Amino acid sequence: MTDSVNNPANDSISSSINDFSPLEQHLLNDFQRDMSLSATPYADMAKQLGVNEEDVLQSMQSLQENGVVSRVGPVFRPNRIGVSTLAAMSVPADKLECVARIVSAFPEVNHNYERDHLYNLWFVVTASSEEHLDIVLYEIEQHAEQTLMSLPMLDDYFIDLGFKLTSSLTGSPKQANHNG
Amino acid sequence: MQLNKQVLHLSSKDRALIKAVQGGLPVVSRPYAEIAKKLNSSETDVISRLQYLMDNGAIKRYGVVVRHKELGYTANGMVVWNIPDDKVEELGICIGNYDCVTLSYRRPRRLPGWPYNLFTMVHGSNREEVTQKVAEIVEKCGLENIDHTILFSTRRFKQRGASYTQKNTSSTAKAVKLQLVK
Numbered sequence: 525m526t527d528s529v530n531n532p533a534n535d536s537i538s539s540s541i542n543d544f545s546p547l548e549q550h551l552l553n554d555f556q557r558d559m560s561l562s563a564t565p566y567a568d569m570a571k572q573l574g575v576n577e578e579d580v581l582q583s584m585q586s587l588q589e590n591g592v593v594s595r596v597g598p599v600f601r602p603n604r605i606g607v608s609t610l611a612a613m614s615v616p617a618d619k620l621e622c623v624a625r626i627v628s629a630f631p632e633v634n635h636n637y638e639r640d641h642l643y644n645l646w647f648v649v650t651a652s653s654e655e656h657l658d659i660v661l662y663e664i665e666q667h668a669e670q671t672l673m674s675l676p677m678l679d680d681y682f683i684d685l686g687f688k689l690t691s692s693l694t695g696s697p698k699q700a701n702h703n704g
Numbered sequence: 705m706q707l708n709k710q711v712l713h714l715s716s717k718d719r720a721l722i723k724a725v726q727g728g729l730p731v732v733s734r735p736y737a738e739i740a741k742k743l744n745s746s747e748t749d750v751i752s753r754l755q756y757l758m759d760n761g762a763i764k765r766y767g768v769v770v771r772h773k774e775l776g777y778t779a780n781g782m783v784v785w786n787i788p789d790d791k792v793e794e795l796g797i798c799i800g801n802y803d804c805v806t807l808s809y810r811r812p813r814r815l816p817g818w819p820y821n822l823f824t825m826v827h828g829s830n831r832e833e834v835t836q837k838v839a840e841i842v843e844k845c846g847l848e849n850i851d852h853t854i855l856f857s858t859r860r861f862k863q864r865g866a867s868y869t870q871k872n873t874s875s876t877a878k879a880v881k882l883q884l885v886k
Contacts, residue, residue, distance in 0.1 A: 541775055552770055559767035561751050561758070563734055577733060585731045592774040594864070595728025598754065601764040604712055605722060605757070610811065610823070628862040636862035639782060639855040643818075646782070646855070647862070652719070653711075673818060679810040681796030684765045 544592075547575060548583050552592065557684070559596070599684065602677055607657050608650040609676040612643040613668070620644060623668045632660045643673065712762050717745075721753050727864070728769070772806075773860070777827040781834040781854040784820035785847070786813075792822055798845040799824050804837045819851070831856055 541549060550573050560568050566584065570577040587593040602608050615623045620638065627647055628636050636647035649664070651657035665672055714722070720743055729735040736754075737747040757763050772780060787795050792810050799822070800808030807825040826841075828834035838854060841847070 552768065552775070556767045556770070557765045561755055561766070563736055563747055563751065565729070565735065566731070566733065581731055581733070588728075588731065590774070591771055594769045594771050596731070596768050597725050597727075597729040597766070598757070598763040599765040599769060600722070600726065601762055604710075604760075604762045605714060607711065610809075612818075624859075624861040633862060634864050636860075637857040638859035638861065640858050641853075641855045643855075673814050675811040675814070675818075675823075677809045677811055679793065679796070680808070681793065681810070682800040682805070682808040684806075 545583070547573065547579060548587060551580065551583055551587060555596075565596075602680065606650055606652045607654055607676075608648055609657065609661070609674045611647055611649055611661065611664070611672045611674050613645040613670045613672050614643050615645050615670055617644075619670075623670055626668045627664055630660060630664060632657075633664075712757075712760055717743075718753060718757070721745075721750065722757075725754070771863070772827050776829055779828050779831045779834045779856060781826045781828075781831070781838065781856050783824045783826050783838055783852055783854050785822040785824070786819045786851040787822050789821070795845055795847065795850070796822050796824075799841055799847075802826075802837070802841055804828060804834075805841075820853070826854075 541552065544552065551569065554572070555569055559565055562568055564577075566580045567577040570580040573580070584593065584596065588595070600606075613623065613627075624636060624638065624645060627633055627645065630649070632649050632651050633647050634650060636645070638644055639646050649657060649660055651660055661672065661674055721739075724739050724743055730738045732738055734747065736750045739745075740747045740750045743750070754763070758766065785795070785799075796808045796810060799805055804827050805824055806827060807823065809823045810821055811823055813819050813821050826834050826837055828837055834856070835854065838852075842850075842852075
Protein backbone atom coordinates (compact mmCIF):
# COMPACT_ATOMS: atom_id res chain seq x y z
CA MET A 525 0.00 0.00 0.00
CA THR A 526 1.27 3.43 -0.83
CA ASP A 527 0.49 6.60 0.97
CA SER A 528 -0.28 9.15 -1.68
CA VAL A 529 -1.00 11.98 0.71
CA ASN A 530 2.36 11.95 2.42
CA ASN A 531 4.39 11.17 -0.62
CA PRO A 532 4.13 14.05 -3.07
CA ALA A 533 6.46 14.19 -6.04
CA ASN A 534 9.26 16.54 -5.25
CA ASP A 535 12.68 17.43 -6.52
CA SER A 536 14.63 15.93 -3.67
CA ILE A 537 13.98 12.33 -4.62
CA SER A 538 16.77 10.88 -6.66
CA SER A 539 17.47 7.21 -6.88
CA SER A 540 19.31 4.74 -8.97
CA ILE A 541 17.50 2.14 -11.01
CA ASN A 542 18.84 -0.56 -8.72
CA ASP A 543 16.86 0.85 -5.80
CA PHE A 544 13.68 -0.46 -7.40
CA SER A 545 12.06 -3.85 -7.15
CA PRO A 546 12.41 -6.17 -10.15
CA LEU A 547 8.78 -5.46 -11.10
CA GLU A 548 9.34 -1.72 -10.92
CA GLN A 549 12.51 -2.02 -12.99
CA HIS A 550 10.60 -3.89 -15.67
CA LEU A 551 7.81 -1.31 -15.60
CA LEU A 552 10.38 1.46 -16.00
CA ASN A 553 12.33 -0.24 -18.76
CA ASP A 554 10.09 -2.47 -20.83
CA PHE A 555 7.15 -0.27 -21.76
CA GLN A 556 8.67 3.04 -22.75
CA ARG A 557 7.45 2.59 -26.27
CA ASP A 558 5.18 0.49 -28.44
CA MET A 559 2.67 0.12 -25.62
CA SER A 560 -0.42 -1.56 -26.99
CA LEU A 561 -3.57 0.46 -27.63
CA SER A 562 -5.69 -2.26 -26.11
CA ALA A 563 -8.51 -1.50 -23.70
CA THR A 564 -6.51 -3.04 -20.84
CA PRO A 565 -2.89 -1.86 -21.19
CA TYR A 566 -1.93 -2.64 -17.58
CA ALA A 567 -3.35 -6.15 -17.77
CA ASP A 568 -1.26 -6.61 -20.94
CA MET A 569 1.87 -5.53 -19.07
CA ALA A 570 1.00 -7.89 -16.22
CA LYS A 571 0.56 -10.77 -18.64
CA GLN A 572 3.89 -10.08 -20.31
CA LEU A 573 5.64 -9.97 -16.92
CA GLY A 574 3.76 -12.90 -15.43
CA VAL A 575 2.23 -10.96 -12.53
CA ASN A 576 -1.24 -9.78 -11.50
CA GLU A 577 -2.78 -6.70 -13.01
CA GLU A 578 -3.32 -5.40 -9.46
CA ASP A 579 0.46 -5.53 -8.83
CA VAL A 580 1.13 -3.55 -12.00
CA LEU A 581 -1.48 -0.93 -11.12
CA GLN A 582 -0.11 -0.55 -7.60
CA SER A 583 3.52 -0.31 -8.67
CA MET A 584 2.74 2.09 -11.49
CA GLN A 585 0.74 4.24 -9.11
CA SER A 586 3.58 4.43 -6.61
CA LEU A 587 6.17 5.15 -9.34
CA GLN A 588 4.05 8.09 -10.40
CA GLU A 589 3.50 9.27 -6.85
CA ASN A 590 7.19 9.42 -6.09
CA GLY A 591 7.84 11.18 -9.37
CA VAL A 592 9.98 8.57 -11.13
CA VAL A 593 7.34 8.05 -13.78
CA SER A 594 6.03 11.28 -15.19
CA ARG A 595 3.11 9.62 -16.95
CA VAL A 596 2.02 6.69 -19.07
CA GLY A 597 0.67 7.48 -22.50
CA PRO A 598 1.42 9.32 -25.70
CA VAL A 599 4.39 11.58 -26.34
CA PHE A 600 3.19 13.90 -29.07
CA ARG A 601 5.47 14.75 -31.97
CA PRO A 602 6.57 18.37 -31.92
CA ASN A 603 4.85 20.57 -34.49
CA ARG A 604 2.37 17.91 -35.59
CA ILE A 605 -0.65 18.59 -33.40
CA GLY A 606 0.44 22.07 -32.47
CA VAL A 607 3.42 24.35 -32.72
CA SER A 608 6.21 24.87 -30.25
CA THR A 609 9.45 26.66 -29.75
CA LEU A 610 12.42 26.71 -27.42
CA ALA A 611 12.84 30.12 -25.86
CA ALA A 612 15.78 31.57 -24.00
CA MET A 613 16.19 34.64 -21.83
CA SER A 614 19.17 36.33 -20.31
CA VAL A 615 17.87 37.32 -16.89
CA PRO A 616 19.78 39.23 -14.18
CA ALA A 617 20.52 36.83 -11.32
CA ASP A 618 18.47 38.73 -8.75
CA LYS A 619 15.38 38.60 -10.94
CA LEU A 620 15.69 35.03 -12.13
CA GLU A 621 13.45 33.34 -9.61
CA CYS A 622 10.67 35.86 -10.06
CA VAL A 623 10.88 35.73 -13.87
CA ALA A 624 10.98 31.92 -13.83
CA ARG A 625 7.77 31.82 -11.79
CA ILE A 626 6.02 34.17 -14.17
CA VAL A 627 7.13 32.08 -17.14
CA SER A 628 6.15 28.78 -15.49
CA ALA A 629 2.68 30.10 -14.71
CA PHE A 630 1.81 30.05 -18.40
CA PRO A 631 0.12 26.72 -19.16
CA GLU A 632 1.71 26.86 -22.62
CA VAL A 633 5.14 26.49 -20.99
CA ASN A 634 6.15 22.94 -20.17
CA HIS A 635 9.87 22.60 -19.54
CA ASN A 636 11.52 25.52 -17.78
CA TYR A 637 15.15 25.26 -16.67
CA GLU A 638 17.86 27.48 -15.37
CA ARG A 639 21.14 26.84 -17.20
CA ASP A 640 24.59 28.18 -16.47
CA HIS A 641 25.09 30.46 -19.43
CA LEU A 642 24.58 34.09 -20.34
CA TYR A 643 21.21 32.85 -21.57
CA ASN A 644 20.21 31.43 -18.21
CA LEU A 645 16.50 30.63 -18.55
CA TRP A 646 15.37 28.07 -21.12
CA PHE A 647 11.80 26.97 -21.66
CA VAL A 648 9.57 25.28 -24.21
CA VAL A 649 6.37 26.99 -25.31
CA THR A 650 3.64 24.99 -27.02
CA ALA A 651 0.45 26.28 -28.63
CA SER A 652 -2.28 25.14 -30.97
CA SER A 653 -1.33 27.52 -33.80
CA GLU A 654 1.39 29.95 -34.92
CA GLU A 655 -0.86 32.87 -34.03
CA HIS A 656 -1.48 31.56 -30.53
CA LEU A 657 2.25 30.90 -30.10
CA ASP A 658 3.15 34.44 -31.16
CA ILE A 659 0.64 35.89 -28.72
CA VAL A 660 1.95 33.77 -25.86
CA LEU A 661 5.58 34.70 -26.60
CA TYR A 662 4.60 38.35 -26.66
CA GLU A 663 2.71 38.03 -23.38
CA ILE A 664 5.57 36.24 -21.70
CA GLU A 665 7.89 39.08 -22.67
CA GLN A 666 5.40 41.65 -21.40
CA HIS A 667 4.74 39.98 -18.06
CA ALA A 668 8.35 39.01 -17.44
CA GLU A 669 9.66 42.35 -18.68
CA GLN A 670 12.45 40.49 -20.47
CA THR A 671 13.10 39.93 -24.15
CA LEU A 672 13.31 36.36 -25.31
CA MET A 673 15.07 34.55 -28.13
CA SER A 674 12.78 32.07 -29.91
CA LEU A 675 14.42 29.03 -31.51
CA PRO A 676 11.76 26.89 -33.21
CA MET A 677 12.71 23.38 -34.23
CA LEU A 678 13.54 23.11 -37.94
CA ASP A 679 14.44 19.43 -38.13
CA ASP A 680 14.28 16.48 -35.76
CA TYR A 681 17.16 14.00 -36.10
CA PHE A 682 16.29 11.93 -33.06
CA ILE A 683 14.26 8.76 -33.10
CA ASP A 684 12.65 8.53 -29.68
CA LEU A 685 12.87 4.97 -28.46
CA GLY A 686 12.70 5.78 -24.78
CA PHE A 687 15.47 6.17 -22.29
CA LYS A 688 17.90 3.39 -21.52
CA LEU A 689 18.11 2.63 -17.82
CA THR A 690 21.26 0.82 -16.91
CA SER A 691 20.65 -1.84 -14.31
CA SER A 692 21.13 -5.44 -13.44
CA LEU A 693 18.41 -6.20 -15.95
CA THR A 694 19.39 -6.85 -19.50
CA GLY A 695 18.12 -5.04 -22.54
CA SER A 696 18.69 -1.65 -24.01
CA PRO A 697 15.57 0.04 -25.33
CA LYS A 698 17.60 1.94 -27.83
CA GLN A 699 19.29 -1.06 -29.39
CA ALA A 700 16.47 -3.56 -29.10
CA ASN A 701 13.85 -3.37 -31.85
CA HIS A 702 15.56 -0.68 -33.85
CA ASN A 703 13.57 -1.59 -36.92
CA GLY A 704 10.31 -2.16 -35.09
CA MET B 705 13.08 12.27 -41.03
CA GLN B 706 11.41 14.86 -43.23
CA LEU B 707 7.98 13.23 -42.91
CA ASN B 708 5.13 14.55 -40.83
CA LYS B 709 6.22 18.13 -40.74
CA GLN B 710 2.80 19.64 -41.27
CA VAL B 711 0.40 20.37 -38.49
CA LEU B 712 -2.33 17.76 -38.63
CA HIS B 713 -5.90 18.94 -39.07
CA LEU B 714 -7.78 18.11 -35.89
CA SER B 715 -11.42 18.29 -34.95
CA SER B 716 -12.49 19.82 -31.66
CA LYS B 717 -13.17 16.27 -30.49
CA ASP B 718 -9.58 15.31 -31.24
CA ARG B 719 -8.33 18.36 -29.37
CA ALA B 720 -10.41 17.43 -26.35
CA LEU B 721 -9.00 13.92 -26.50
CA ILE B 722 -5.42 15.20 -26.73
CA LYS B 723 -6.05 17.44 -23.77
CA ALA B 724 -7.44 14.51 -21.81
CA VAL B 725 -4.46 12.21 -22.46
CA GLN B 726 -1.48 14.55 -22.59
CA GLY B 727 -1.07 14.39 -18.83
CA GLY B 728 -1.03 10.59 -19.00
CA LEU B 729 -3.54 7.76 -18.84
CA PRO B 730 -5.31 7.07 -15.56
CA VAL B 731 -3.77 4.10 -13.77
CA VAL B 732 -6.87 1.93 -13.72
CA SER B 733 -7.83 -1.30 -15.38
CA ARG B 734 -9.76 0.37 -18.23
CA PRO B 735 -8.11 3.79 -18.68
CA TYR B 736 -9.72 4.53 -22.06
CA ALA B 737 -13.18 3.83 -20.68
CA GLU B 738 -12.50 6.35 -17.93
CA ILE B 739 -11.29 8.95 -20.43
CA ALA B 740 -14.33 8.25 -22.61
CA LYS B 741 -16.62 8.92 -19.68
CA LYS B 742 -15.13 12.38 -19.23
CA LEU B 743 -15.43 13.15 -22.93
CA ASN B 744 -18.92 11.78 -23.34
CA SER B 745 -17.52 9.30 -25.79
CA SER B 746 -16.99 5.56 -25.94
CA GLU B 747 -13.95 3.45 -25.12
CA THR B 748 -13.75 2.16 -28.70
CA ASP B 749 -13.96 5.69 -30.05
CA VAL B 750 -11.16 6.93 -27.82
CA ILE B 751 -8.90 4.05 -28.82
CA SER B 752 -9.59 4.42 -32.53
CA ARG B 753 -8.93 8.18 -32.46
CA LEU B 754 -5.64 7.57 -30.67
CA GLN B 755 -4.82 4.98 -33.30
CA TYR B 756 -5.60 7.59 -35.95
CA LEU B 757 -3.25 10.08 -34.29
CA MET B 758 -0.57 7.43 -34.12
CA ASP B 759 -1.02 6.37 -37.75
CA ASN B 760 -0.70 9.98 -38.82
CA GLY B 761 2.53 10.62 -37.02
CA ALA B 762 1.10 12.82 -34.28
CA ILE B 763 2.39 10.46 -31.61
CA LYS B 764 6.11 9.95 -31.47
CA ARG B 765 6.18 7.40 -28.70
CA TYR B 766 3.58 5.60 -26.64
CA GLY B 767 4.38 4.24 -23.22
CA VAL B 768 5.98 4.94 -19.87
CA VAL B 769 7.62 8.35 -19.61
CA VAL B 770 10.31 8.44 -16.93
CA ARG B 771 11.89 11.42 -15.24
CA HIS B 772 15.63 11.24 -15.67
CA LYS B 773 16.49 13.16 -12.56
CA GLU B 774 14.59 10.86 -10.23
CA LEU B 775 16.50 7.93 -11.69
CA GLY B 776 19.90 9.25 -10.79
CA TYR B 777 20.58 11.02 -14.09
CA THR B 778 20.85 14.25 -12.18
CA ALA B 779 22.98 16.11 -14.68
CA ASN B 780 21.63 16.99 -18.06
CA GLY B 781 23.65 19.04 -20.45
CA MET B 782 22.11 20.84 -23.36
CA VAL B 783 24.93 20.58 -25.86
CA VAL B 784 24.71 23.10 -28.67
CA TRP B 785 26.81 22.88 -31.82
CA ASN B 786 27.67 25.28 -34.62
CA ILE B 787 27.69 22.94 -37.61
CA PRO B 788 27.99 23.92 -41.29
CA ASP B 789 24.49 23.73 -42.80
CA ASP B 790 25.38 21.00 -45.28
CA LYS B 791 26.65 18.72 -42.49
CA VAL B 792 24.02 19.27 -39.84
CA GLU B 793 21.69 16.41 -40.78
CA GLU B 794 24.42 13.78 -40.97
CA LEU B 795 26.01 14.86 -37.70
CA GLY B 796 22.65 15.40 -36.00
CA ILE B 797 21.76 11.78 -36.70
CA CYS B 798 25.18 10.57 -35.55
CA ILE B 799 24.91 12.37 -32.22
CA GLY B 800 21.25 11.37 -31.74
CA ASN B 801 22.25 7.70 -31.95
CA TYR B 802 24.02 7.63 -28.59
CA ASP B 803 22.18 6.08 -25.65
CA CYS B 804 22.84 9.04 -23.38
CA VAL B 805 21.31 11.45 -25.90
CA THR B 806 17.58 12.19 -25.83
CA LEU B 807 17.16 15.02 -28.34
CA SER B 808 18.77 16.16 -31.56
CA TYR B 809 17.09 19.15 -33.15
CA ARG B 810 18.17 21.68 -35.74
CA ARG B 811 17.18 25.22 -34.77
CA PRO B 812 17.92 28.62 -36.33
CA ARG B 813 21.04 30.58 -35.46
CA ARG B 814 20.45 34.05 -34.01
CA LEU B 815 23.54 35.97 -35.00
CA PRO B 816 25.60 37.58 -33.69
CA GLY B 817 24.76 36.40 -30.18
CA TRP B 818 23.76 32.81 -30.86
CA PRO B 819 25.73 30.89 -33.52
CA TYR B 820 24.57 27.35 -32.62
CA ASN B 821 22.23 25.45 -34.94
CA LEU B 822 22.10 21.92 -33.48
CA PHE B 823 20.67 21.17 -30.03
CA THR B 824 21.25 17.85 -28.29
CA MET B 825 20.46 16.72 -24.75
CA VAL B 826 23.04 14.55 -23.01
CA HIS B 827 22.25 12.84 -19.69
CA GLY B 828 24.56 11.52 -17.00
CA SER B 829 24.81 10.98 -13.27
CA ASN B 830 26.98 14.05 -12.86
CA ARG B 831 28.61 16.83 -14.86
CA GLU B 832 31.89 14.98 -15.28
CA GLU B 833 30.08 12.03 -16.81
CA VAL B 834 28.18 14.28 -19.21
CA THR B 835 31.39 16.08 -20.20
CA GLN B 836 33.10 12.76 -20.75
CA LYS B 837 30.24 11.48 -22.90
CA VAL B 838 30.34 14.64 -24.98
CA ALA B 839 34.09 14.09 -25.51
CA GLU B 840 33.36 10.54 -26.70
CA ILE B 841 30.70 11.79 -29.10
CA VAL B 842 33.09 14.43 -30.45
CA GLU B 843 35.63 11.74 -31.18
CA LYS B 844 33.26 9.15 -32.62
CA CYS B 845 31.30 11.55 -34.85
CA GLY B 846 34.43 13.47 -35.90
CA LEU B 847 33.43 16.82 -34.41
CA GLU B 848 36.90 18.02 -33.40
CA ASN B 849 36.63 21.16 -35.51
CA ILE B 850 33.03 21.96 -34.59
CA ASP B 851 32.42 24.68 -32.03
CA HIS B 852 30.19 23.48 -29.20
CA THR B 853 29.25 24.39 -25.66
CA ILE B 854 27.49 22.57 -22.83
CA LEU B 855 24.72 24.32 -20.91
CA PHE B 856 24.12 22.46 -17.67
CA SER B 857 20.79 22.80 -15.95
CA THR B 858 21.15 24.21 -12.46
CA ARG B 859 17.48 24.36 -11.50
CA ARG B 860 14.27 22.85 -12.82
CA PHE B 861 11.35 25.22 -12.51
CA LYS B 862 8.87 23.15 -14.46
CA GLN B 863 8.79 19.81 -16.24
CA ARG B 864 5.71 18.22 -17.65
CA GLY B 865 4.29 17.01 -20.92
CA ALA B 866 3.43 19.58 -23.54
CA SER B 867 0.09 21.23 -23.11
CA TYR B 868 -1.69 22.10 -26.32
CA THR B 869 -4.26 24.42 -24.86
CA GLN B 870 -6.40 26.61 -27.05
CA LYS B 871 -7.34 29.46 -24.90
CA ASN B 872 -5.39 32.39 -23.73
CA THR B 873 -4.48 32.22 -20.10
CA SER B 874 -2.37 35.22 -19.39
CA SER B 875 -4.55 36.01 -16.38
CA THR B 876 -2.73 33.25 -14.47
CA ALA B 877 0.63 34.85 -15.13
CA LYS B 878 -0.75 38.22 -14.18
CA ALA B 879 -2.03 36.85 -10.89
CA VAL B 880 1.36 35.34 -10.05
CA LYS B 881 3.08 38.55 -10.91
CA LEU B 882 0.79 40.59 -8.71
CA GLN B 883 1.47 38.23 -5.85
CA LEU B 884 5.21 38.63 -6.29
CA VAL B 885 5.07 42.38 -6.50
CA LYS B 886 3.19 42.69 -3.22
